[in-house]
Amino acid sequence: MLLEDANYRTARQQIEGFNKTQRSFKTEKTNTTIIQIPVVIHVLYNKFEDSLTDDQILSQIEVLNKDYQLLNDEVNSIPDEFTPVASGSNFRFVLATRKPDGVATNGIERKFTNKISFSDNNDMKYSLRGGADAWDATQYLNIWICRLNNNLLGYAQLPGGAAATDGVVINPIAFGTLGTAKYPYNKGRTATHEVGHWLNLAHIWGDKTDCKGDDLVEDTPPQSMPTYGMPKKQPSSCGHNSMYMNFMDYTDDAGMAMFTTGQVARMEKLFAEGGFRHSIISSKGLLLPDGKTATDNNIVNNECNSENNNDIRGKAKQLKGISLAYGKIDKSGKSEWFEFSNNKVQSNIYITLSELTADFDIALYNANGLLLTRSRRSGDKPEALKWNNAEVGNYYVRVYGYQGATSTNCFALQTQLSKVAFKTNEEEVLVNETEKPEDIKVLQSKVYPNPSSYAANFDVNLEEEGEVNIAIYDMVGAKIKSYNFNSLSGFNSLNIEFGDIQSGVYNLVAQSGDAKFKQRLIVSR
Numbered sequence: 001m002l003l004e005d006a007n008y009r010t011a012r013q014q015i016e017g018f019n020k021t022q023r024s025f026k027t028e029k030t031n032t033t034i035i036q037i038p039v040v041i042h043v044l045y046n047k048f049e050d051s052l053t054d055d056q057i058l059s060q061i062e063v064l065n066k067d068y069q070l071l072n073d074e075v076n077s078i079p080d081e082f083t084p085v086a087s088g089s090n091f092r093f094v095l096a097t098r099k100p101d102g103v104a105t106n107g108i109e110r111k112f113t114n115k116i117s118f119s120d121n122n123d124m125k126y127s128l129r130g131g132a133d134a135w136d137a138t139q140y141l142n143i144w145i146c147r148l149n150n151n152l153l154g155y156a157q158l159p160g161g162a163a164a165t166d167g168v169v170i171n172p173i174a175f176g177t178l179g180t181a182k183y184p185y186n187k188g189r190t191a192t193h194e195v196g197h198w199l200n201l202a203h204i205w206g207d208k209t210d211c212k213g214d215d216l217v218e219d220t221p222p223q224s225m226p227t228y229g230m231p232k233k234q235p236s237s238c239g240h241n242s243m244y245m246n247f248m249d250y251t252d253d254a255g256m257a258m259f260t261t262g263q264v265a266r267m268e269k270l271f272a273e274g275g276f277r278h279s280i281i282s283s284k285g286l287l288l289p290d291g292k293t294a295t296d297n298n299i300v301n302n303e304c305n306s307e308n309n310n311d312i313r314g315k316a317k318q319l320k321g322i323s324l325a326y327g328k329i330d331k332s333g334k335s336e337w338f339e340f341s342n343n344k345v346q347s348n349i350y351i352t353l354s355e356l357t358a359d360f361d362i363a364l365y366n367a368n369g370l371l372l373t374r375s376r377r378s379g380d381k382p383e384a385l386k387w388n389n390a391e392v393g394n395y396y397v398r399v400y401g402y403q404g405a406t407s408t409n410c411f412a413l414q415t416q417l418s419k420v421a422f423k424t425n426e427e428e429v430l431v432n433e434t435e436k437p438e439d440i441k442v443l444q445s446k447v448y449p450n451p452s453s454y455a456a457n458f459d460v461n462l463e464e465e466g467e468v469n470i471a472i473y474d475m476v477g478a479k480i481k482s483y484n485f486n487s488l489s490g491f492n493s494l495n496i497e498f499g500d501i502q503s504g505v506y507n508l509v510a511q512s513g514d515a516k517f518k519q520r521l522i523v524s525r
């Protein structure tokens with residue numbers, strides 16, 4: 001931040017004063033109000049490649065949403081010391097759908113400029129100086145993309161400055177994850193960092209090199225200077241391990257992972273009643289000209305008119321940062337599969353299926369395709385399932401129609417992750433516990449020969465690829481042997497060897513997904 005006029009200083013003092021008086025403003029990590037931020041990207045290009053593809057721009061929006069929700073891949077590498085304070089926010093960055101004058105837009109404005117590169121004097125923010133004028137800063141986050149000289153990757157204006165220059169500037173070499181983005185700036189963290197400034201965050205070391213720098217956030221340890229590159233071992237200063245993986249440090253993109261609870265509170269305070277960016281909450285930037293609600297560019301398949309080719313687990317649709325997806329079950333017996341992952345900070349899982357017009361159910365599977373839990377409410381009631389303290393890894397959600405139910409309408413599937421366990425609603429449990437016996441599927445299988453002596457063949461026909469678990473129990477129910485096979489959809493012939501089990505009568509139980517098979521097995525030697 002470079003401007004230091006008297007108005008700006010006063011505004012900054014007011015914002016800091018407001019922060020102090022609003023200490024009690026708290027955000028709950030569950031059941032919170034989402035803060036949608038309409039974003040306009042002003043792309044200023046002199047060479048064609050700098051006009052950027054839509055994909056490159058969307059890749060940056062996705063990074064912002066993942067980083068600000070603590071859904072980025074690097075969360076699992078946060079040192080244990082810092083995981084208790086790592087925190088996601090309620091911010092969602094969405095490309096604007098409506099310009100200040102009410103005309104529809106995709107939130108991307110491209111403009112040729114005669115300037116080969118810009119400096120940090122804000123020329124890019126004025127059309128008379130070779131740039132593009134800001135959209136109303138009380139309604140939008142303005143992001144200018146332009147070549148910057150002096151190796152500058154980007155810069156931001158803290159809240160409180162002039163509206164005409166309010167926003168962030170990013171060099172195309174450090175924007176998004178593809179196209180003009182160059183290693184080590186190609187993971188979109190320059191924008192995450194600069195937007196952090198736009199949301200009132202200071203650098204983690206407080207911009208002083210004597211351990212007296214203060215970022216005005218209590219849960220970030222003091223740090224004597226910025227971290228550069230990728231630390232090979234934990235750096236420390238001022239008697240503390242450095243939180244070098246904080247987005248407000250200078251670590252390489254790949255080494256960044258988190259904001260803290262204190263930083264998130266500081267950012268979200270700006271949007272509370274009386275806060276400097278409160279007006280964004282009622283922005284019209286995400287309305288459509290016809291008055292309908294905005295389509296969100298972070299939602300997977302928001303049109304719900306795709307080929308629906310995610311009908312097996314191997315083709316599951318990856319849920320993006322915003323974790324909302326639409327889909328359709330318009331053929332009897334069809335499933336739709338979605339994939340997501342939790343992380344070591346946010347391990348608790350909550351999934352809802354809503355906007356139903358038929359009896360659809362959901363099931364949660366682990367990375368190997370093993371069924372974990374289901375939600376099977378009757379009729380078109382919304383489904384909800386919780387899976388708390390879940391192992392860190394990939395998960396699959398299957399949406400399917402009960403007894404072949406179909407609908408031509410789209411369903412909405414939402415996954416949420418949280419640091420704190422999702423509360424179990426008594427009523428929901430009660431409804432979920434009403435089993436529908438017809439829903440237990442029979443695994444199409446055959447065991448032969450039977451009786452057999454040392455091994456048997458287990459033929460199975462699978463609707464979807466997945467893990468097949470086979471167990472052999474003795475007549476008092478003790479598990480004698482178990483086998484796991486990763487099998488493809490369709491016909492599989494599996495070989496099960498008995499090893500040293502004694503001659504006798506056993507029960508063979510096989511399970512894949514929610515389908516089961518049980519048969520007497522005689523071993524005779």
Ligand SMILES: [Zn+2]
Nearest residue numbers: 193194197203
């Ligand atoms: Zn900075």
